[in-house]
Amino acid sequence: MMNLDNEMEEKSSKSEVNLSSLNDLHTLDVPSLSITHGFNPEIVRKLILTKNSFTVLPLTITHFVQLEELDISFNQITWISGELARLRKLTSFTARNNRLTNLPKEFGRCSSLETLNLSGNLYSDIPPQVFSLRRLRNLYLGGNKIAVVPPQVENLRKLELLYLGGNNLTELPPQFKKLKNLRHLFLCDNRLSSIPVELGRLKKLSSLSLHKNYIKSLPVEILMLVQLQELTLRDNPLVSTFIKKLEFTPPTLLELCGRTIKTKNVKYGPDMLPKQMISYLNSAKKCLNPKCDGVYFDSRVKRIQFTDFCGRYRLPLEQYLCSPNESDICIDSSVVDAERMRRVLLPVELSSTSEEDS
Secondary structure, eight states, rough: HHHHHHHHHHHHOOSEOOOTTTTTTTTTTHHHHHHTTTOTTTEEEEEEEEEESSSOOGGGGOTTTTEEEEESSSSOEEEEEEEGGTTTTEEEEEESSOOOOOOOOOGOOTTTTTEEEEESOOOOOOOOOGGGGGTEEEEESSSSSSOOOGGGGGGGGTOEEEESSSSSSOOOOGGGGGOOOEEEEEEOOSSSSOOOOOHHHHHHHHEEEEEEEOOOOOGGGGGGGGGEEEEESSSHHHHHHHSSSSSOOOOHHHHHHHHHHHHHHHHTTTTSSHHHHHHHTTOOOOOOOOTTOOOSSSOOOEEEEHHHHHHHHEEEEEEESSHHHHHHHOOTTSSSGGGGGOOOOOOOOOOOOOOOOO
């Protein structure tokens, strides 16, 4: 009798309950399940409901008042009850490989969430409720149909991992620069043709996955990622084919005049020129060729320079010069630390990198 009592007590004190792969489980009858599987819903902290026949996550989920982790992956769920927000201690919610297209409006009140995994669903947009989860540290949205990351992504200031692989992204918003705590960024298998310079401000970034996109070159600012340890670039045009031609538009008369004024150090001021002209002259950019004293405004030469990054990666970076006749170019030392740019490679075809998926 004593052993039986101990066994019953042990079952009722379960903090983790696994109800996965039960072929006939399509509703959450908590009283019945608690008896047949021997658990007390009021003390369960982790609940696994994967690989069942659920089409909805019902409101009976609120019986698990102490729940911290919930996994409902690999079902056919199309709807989640807003009652989920009543689980005040929920820190991890995983709903991979379902048929979700939205989230209940109450989901934004799941204020304790630190990990959210919605990969493998049918989202065409990131649900706006996600941007209200200010404690979120890990966000997985891979394998959906997301085409745009809205500016509201900047609200997720505590985010450390962001997985957006396998979507339809063509560009990234500059607001990414606000994600100062981001350490892992996965953008593989999208339609990106360029990377915003703002990514260079993510000083804590240690892994960046960019393979299977349409990227032809990388901005020089990527060299500012001093903590970067993993970088995947394969299956991009930049790995096998590089831009060799110069792209140059002949300068206008306005630009020619502006260049002359700047290079000859002609003095000018508000008593001589209109404000618009002064603003234009002040926008001059110095040529990156150290042997050239020229400047440019709108007419510039786009070149691709191959740079050794910390002895590990050979990166093609966009460079802009004032003239197509410039041949000896280097990156401005005021932009990138000279020691980290100790070797500059000539623009010849490079062999494919061997980085593996993160």
